[in-house]
Amino acid sequence: MFRKINQKTILILFVVLLVLVVGINLINRQKNERTFKDYLVEVNADDITAILLYPKSMNGQEIKLEKEEGSWKVSEEEKKYPADKNTVSTLISELNRIKPESVATTSRPRWAHYEVTDSLATRVVLKSKGKKVAEVLIGKMSFPQPQKATSYVRVAGDEVVYGIDGYLPMTFNRDMNSFRDKTVADVKKSGLTRLTFTNPNDGTFILEKGDKSWMIGPAPADSAAVAGFLSGLQNLKHAVFTDEAPVGEPLYKLKIEGNNMAEAIELAGYAALNDKLTVTSSLNKGSYFDGENLKEKIFLPKSDFLK
Numbered sequence: 001m002f003r004k005i006n007q008k009t010i011l012i013l014f015v016v017l018l019v020l021v022v023g024i025n026l027i028n029r030q031k032n033e034r035t036f037k038d039y040l041v042e043v044n045a046d047d048i049t050a051i052l053l054y055p056k057s058m059n060g061q062e063i064k065l066e067k068e069e070g071s072w073k074v075s076e077e078e079k080k081y082p083a084d085k086n087t088v089s090t091l092i093s094e095l096n097r098i099k100p101e102s103v104a105t106t107s108r109p110r111w112a113h114y115e116v117t118d119s120l121a122t123r124v125v126l127k128s129k130g131k132k133v134a135e136v137l138i139g140k141m142s143f144p145q146p147q148k149a150t151s152y153v154r155v156a157g158d159e160v161v162y163g164i165d166g167y168l169p170m171t172f173n174r175d176m177n178s179f180r181d182k183t184v185a186d187v188k189k190s191g192l193t194r195l196t197f198t199n200p201n202d203g204t205f206i207l208e209k210g211d212k213s214w215m216i217g218p219a220p221a222d223s224a225a226v227a228g229f230l231s232g233l234q235n236l237k238h239a240v241f242t243d244e245a246p247v248g249e250p251l252y253k254l255k256i257e258g259n260n261m262a263e264a265i266e267l268a269g270y271a272a273l274n275d276k277l278t279v280t281s282s283l284n285k286g287s288y289f290d291g292e293n294l295k296e297k298i299f300l301p302k303s304d305f306l307k
Contacts, residue, residue: 001008002297009071011020012214013246019145023189025172027182029077034124038099038100039096039097039098039099040095040098040099040100040136040153040155040162041095041096041098041126041134041136041155042096043095043096043126043128043133043134045089045092045093045096046171047133048067048092048126048127048128048133049066049067049126049127049128049129049130050065050066050067050126050127050130051064051065051066051088051092051124051125051126051127052064052065052123052124052125052127053065053122053172053179054122054123054124054125055122055172055173055174056115056120056122056169056173057089057109057122057173057174057175057176058175060119060123061076061077063075063076063078063175063176063179064076065088065091065179066258067081071085072084072085072088073224074176074179074180075176076176080178081176081180081181081286081287082180082181082284082285082286083179083180083181084179084182085181086182087178087179088179090171091124091171092126092174093173094171095126095134095136096126098136098153098164098168099164099165100162100163100164101150101162101163101164101165102150102162102163102164102165103160103161103163104152104161104162105160106159106160106161107159108159110161111154111161112268114139114140114152114154114161115139115140115152116137116138116139116152116153116154116161117137118137120138120139121138121139121154121171122137122138122139122169122172122173123135123136123137123138123156124136124137124138124172133272134155134157135157136153136154136155136156137153137154137155138151138153138168138169138172138173139151139152139153139154139161139169140152140153140169141167141168141169148165149165149166149167150163150164150165151163151164151166151167151168151169152164153168169184177239179183180241180287181284181287182237182238182239182284183193183236183237183281183283183284184236184237184238184267184279184281184283184284184289184294184298185233185234185235185236185256185265185267185281185283185298186231186234186236186283187233187234187256187258187261187265188234188258188260189230189231189233189234191258191259191261192209192230192233192256192257192258193208193257193258193259194206194207194208194209194257194258195207195208195254195255195256195257196253196254196255196257197253197254197299197300197302198250198252198253198254199251199252199253199299199301200251200252200290201301202301202302204253205217205302207221207226207305214226214305216302216305216306219306219307220236221305221306221307222305222306222307225304226305229300229304229305232297233256233298235289236297236298238279238289238293238294240288240289240290240292240293240294241289241290242278242288242289242290243288244272244273244278244288245288246268246270246272246280246288247270248270248271249270250268250269250270250280251270251271251277252268252269252277252295252299253266253268253269253270253271254266254267254298254299255267263282264282265281265282265283266279266281266282267279267281267282267298267299268280269291269295269298270298271293276290276291276292277290277291277292277294277295278290278291279294279295279298281289
């Protein structure tokens with residue numbers, strides 16, 4: 001009888017222990033499973049009408065990117081300029097690609113360590129027709145492995161700090177000029193037919209495409225020199241701006257004409273302080289470029305094109 005009772009007791013104990021082991025394993029598995037969303041931001045790029053940036057490097061000063069009549073503008077305080085539309089697309093795409101890889105912390109006191117507080121983070125706000133649709137705080141980066149970066153982010157209103165792969169702060173923690181349209185010239189080399197140059201030494205001369213070669217008046221131009229110059233005009237950008245509006249008449253001019261161009265592109269170089277040059281482009285109205293390292297790319301003398 002006692003033997004039967006002992007066997008029954010042992011069986012009950014075994015079942016109880018089995019249930020406990022299975023229960024503990026289930027709890028541990030749930031703790032280890034990812035419980036956060038696959039992506040932190042999910043927006044339709046076409047719906048976004050404004051991006052507000054508060055970069056850490058600018059001490060939280062607002063940089064505003066806003067769509068106006070189909071074109072993007074970037075502004076800071078009272079300054080407003082054309083924005084680089086490709087950069088805007090990149091910003092939205094980068095946010096949509098934020099995929100959490102780990103939970104760094106769920107503790108508010110630890111936010112400062114990962115630089116995701118309001119005062120330490122680079123804050124990004126997306127708006128659609130005046131309504132906020134997303135807000136992300138981008139903190140510091142760490143390098144757990146060589147050539148591998150982890151960025152830390154927090155969604156506004158959420159306690160959780162996530163670790164993600166990549167160099168996210170480098171995309172958003174920048175000054176206003178980084179988001180401006182840097183276009184000086186944008187042409188198709190094969191369609192160009194006529195370039196009119198003006199400079200203090202040569203006056204005005206015309207480089208024109210003939211039946212067989214480019215010509216300067218009756219003289220054939222150096223084909224290699226012309227080819228190299230035209231290649232440089234195809235997608236010419238310059239990232240150094242100046243706030244000084246040009247005054248007086250330009251010392252240098254370049255008028256670019258070609259087939260399938262709605263209108264000619266006009267570049268001009270104006271004398272500025274300290275013997276510098278301020279360059280303007282009809283493709284980027286309202287922007288003034290520092291002409292250093294730009295003058296020799298667009299305002300070439302006649303001698304550079306002659307054989």
